[in-house]
Amino acid sequence: MYRLITRLIAESTLQTIEMVAASSFVAVLFGLPLAVLMIATRRTDLYDMPWLGRPIGWVIDAIRAIPFIILLVLLIPVTRFIAGTSLGTFAAIVPLSIAAIPYYARIAEISLQEIEPGLIEAVRVMGGTRWMVIRYVLIPEALPGLLSGLTVTAITLVGASAMAGAIGAGGLGDLAIRYGYQRFNVTIMFAVVAVLILLVGAIQGAGAVAVRAVRR
Amino acid sequence: MSLLDVSGLSCRFGSQTALSDISFQVDKGEIIGVIGSSGAGKSTLLRCLCALERPTEGQILLEGADLTQLTERELVAARRKVGLVFQHFNLLNSRSVAANIALPLEIAGWAGGRITERVEELLTLVGLESHGYKRPSQLSGGQKQRVGIARAIANSPSLLLCDEATSALDPHTTTSILDLLVDINRSLGLTIILITHEMEVVRRFAHRVLVLDHGALIENGSMATLMRDSRGDPRLERLLADTRPSLPDTLRSQLSTVPLPDGLTLVRVVLGPQAAKTPFLSVLTRRFDQAITLIQGGTLACGSELLTDMILGFSEPLSEPLISFLEQETHVTEVLGYVPADH
Ligand SMILES: Nc1ncnc2c1ncn2[C@@H]1O[C@H](COP(=O)(O)OP(=O)(O)O)[C@@H](O)[C@H]1O
Numbered sequence: 001m002y003r004l005i006t007r008l009i010a011e012s013t014l015q016t017i018e019m020v021a022a023s024s025f026v027a028v029l030f031g032l033p034l035a036v037l038m039i040a041t042r043r044t045d046l047y048d049m050p051w052l053g054r055p056i057g058w059v060i061d062a063i064r065a066i067p068f069i070i071l072l073v074l075l076i077p078v079t080r081f082i083a084g085t086s087l088g089t090f091a092a093i094v095p096l097s098i099a100a101i102p103y104y105a106r107i108a109e110i111s112l113q114e115i116e117p118g119l120i121e122a123v124r125v126m127g128g129t130r131w132m133v134i135r136y137v138l139i140p141e142a143l144p145g146l147l148s149g150l151t152v153t154a155i156t157l158v159g160a161s162a163m164a165g166a167i168g169a170g171g172l173g174d175l176a177i178r179y180g181y182q183r184f185n186v187t188i189m190f191a192v193v194a195v196l197i198l199l200v201g202a203i204q205g206a207g208a209v210a211v212r213a214v215r216r
Numbered sequence: 217m218s219l220l221d222v223s224g225l226s227c228r229f230g231s232q233t234a235l236s237d238i239s240f241q242v243d244k245g246e247i248i249g250v251i252g253s254s255g256a257g258k259s260t261l262l263r264c265l266c267a268l269e270r271p272t273e274g275q276i277l278l279e280g281a282d283l284t285q286l287t288e289r290e291l292v293a294a295r296r297k298v299g300l301v302f303q304h305f306n307l308l309n310s311r312s313v314a315a316n317i318a319l320p321l322e323i324a325g326w327a328g329g330r331i332t333e334r335v336e337e338l339l340t341l342v343g344l345e346s347h348g349y350k351r352p353s354q355l356s357g358g359q360k361q362r363v364g365i366a367r368a369i370a371n372s373p374s375l376l377l378c379d380e381a382t383s384a385l386d387p388h389t390t391t392s393i394l395d396l397l398v399d400i401n402r403s404l405g406l407t408i409i410l411i412t413h414e415m416e417v418v419r420r421f422a423h424r425v426l427v428l429d430h431g432a433l434i435e436n437g438s439m440a441t442l443m444r445d446s447r448g449d450p451r452l453e454r455l456l457a458d459t460r461p462s463l464p465d466t467l468r469s470q471l472s473t474v475p476l477p478d479g480l481t482l483v484r485v486v487l488g489p490q491a492a493k494t495p496f497l498s499v500l501t502r503r504f505d506q507a508i509t510l511i512q513g514g515t516l517a518c519g520s521e522l523l524t525d526m527i528l529g530f531s532e533p534l535s536e537p538l539i540s541f542l543e544q545e546t547h548v549t550e551v552l553g554y555v556p557a558d559h
């Protein structure tokens with residue numbers, strides 16, 4: 001009995017980690033460029049094309065306005081198109097990523113916004129192009145903020161991935177619903193909660209270490 | 217041909233005129249001080265000179281190329297001929313000190329080995345040999361500004377611009393940074409334009425001073441000339457007040473405009489460079505039988521010149537021959553008034 005519980009939990013934990021890691025990766029891959037695009041087009045000392053960045057902001061806010069549980073259902077056709085199925089861990093990565101991209105883009109935007117205009121001016125006056133400003137100033141100077149934003153995003157995704165359990169995504173949320181809620185297995189319920197707490201703590205700790213390493 | 221030739225430069229922001237019809241020239245190797253009260257347009261002028269701001273009208277010829285006519289792509293190249301030192305340093309904390317100095321070289325496409333060599337050379341030049349590995353946040357203000365200077369001159373610009381480069385520093389550090397700038401000017405022959413609201417900074421080492429007021433250039437000459445000839449222009453007087461001898465408050469409150477029996481006659485005199493080394497006061501006492509006290513002032517360095525500016529107390533009312541002697545021997549003789557003497 002206990003061996004079965006341990007196996008179930010170990011399996012589900014791996015599925016959760018898989019979902020969180022993959023969607024965090026996609027969130028940075030698309031969210032960071034979007035954030036850079038919004039900042040660089042808005043700033044008069046860079047591209048000064050606010051008409052380009054602003055509509056992106058609208059779309060981002062629109063997606064953020066939709067509760068995740070509704071987004072899950074809304075995105076079923078998209079998920080089927082990309083993943084071939086709307087069920088399972090791999091399929092859950094699609095709606096999780098689509099929710100995480102705008103979330104991370106807004107968080108990254110805040111860190112990028114804090115950059116002193118003087119730093120941008122310094123690189124401009126050295127004869128740096130706008131692209132060099134992005135590469136040498138915006139991203140490296142905002143890196144501590146970008147990393148703590150990633151930590152927050154990953155932790156939010158742990159919660160969201162549990163919700164994705166509702167559509168059979170697997171992972172710890174799925175386990176808690178199937179055994180803990182539907183069969184009222186209290187042991188599994190508490191074990192899942194304990195693992196979730198440990199997981200969030202581990203992500204938070206790793207994030208803090210990474211931020212400290214780049215801040216110096 | 218001068219290194220920099222600015223003519224008819226105007227810069228407006230909407231209805232606000234930041235610079236109006238400015239013309240001046242700068243020769244290679246000069247140190248120019250630009251001074252003016254806050255909002256006078258100093259930073260705007262500097263931003264035009266390093267092509268961060270496009271002026272509304274006028275021409276800026278730097279080594280013959282007109283900065284106002286260049287395309288964005290050409291500007292990127294033109295800016296590499298100008299170095300800029302900032303008041304708040306603007307160093308990247310994501311990079312080490314050495315990597316900050318290397319940045320303009322990376323941008324200009326230097327090879328890695330040459331960059332390392334050049335950075336070592338620059339660290340030595342600004343006296344930070346052993347600090348290359350540190351982060352800017354680990355340095356003091358003066359050290360940060362040394363990094364800022366090293367970074368600005370890394371790519372061997374033909375013009376170094378300093379925007380209030382010492383305004384965030386204490387007086388002792390200010391002196392050491394100014395000494396470094398003078399050193400660089402002498403050893404590399406680098407032309408420097410330094411803007412500041414502190415007259416003291418300009419007085420000590422600028423070869424020439426430009427005074428801005430509400431966007432207009434109201435003076436362009438040596439500091440010594442400015443201090444001698446400013447009389448009557450309240451805009452200049454206000455800027456110069458800090459570098460001038462001034463009456464202590466207790467004396468000022470006793471000051472009368474009519475001669476007092478047994479009183480002291482207070483006179484401000486300004487003497488040229490030769491006077492500093494002649495026994496001027498002894499000559500006055502002997503020849504005119506006066507007892508003279510020095511109330512304030514003395515001899516100051518104005519760039520490379522010496523200027524003597526002081527307030528004297530004469531025991532006797534000024535006689536006609538004394539007045540004509542003073543007018544002949546001094547640049548400025550100004551009777552400030554009369555105070556009762558203590559016996
Ligand atoms: N980007 C700008 N937009 C609008 N007004 C500006 C801008 N830059 C400067 N000004 C105005 O131009 C004037 C001169 O400013 P500035 O050159 O910064 O003066 P200083 O450096 O002598 O204190 C000020 O009145 C300032 O408000």
Ligand SMILES: [Mg+2]
Pocket residue numbers: 258259
């Ligand atoms: Mg200014």
